[in-house]
Amino acid sequence: MTYDAMRHFADSWGLLGMTILFLAFVAWPFRKGARRRNEEAANMIFKEDEHG
Structure with a gap:
């Protein structure tokens, strides 16, 4: 595959693929x-540590 073909792709x-992936994320x-x-993830830092 040449540079021009990769550039065109x-x-x-x-x-298009990166745009769809971004929108999915x-x-x-x-x-x-x-x-x-x-x-739960947002409040995780406020929980007490049980393991010392």
């Missing part, structure tokens, strides 16, 4: 079943 399909915390897990 990155400019077209690579950009942004939407993942807002899915329906994630509220409890996100709240």
Whole structure:
């Protein structure tokens, strides 16, 4: 694969793929079943350490 072919792929399909991946990462915390897990992660630093 030549440099020009890789550049063409990155400019077209690579950009589309990275955009879809970015949107999936942004939407993942807002899915329906994630509220409890996100709240636990947010409050984890306030819990007492039981192991000393």
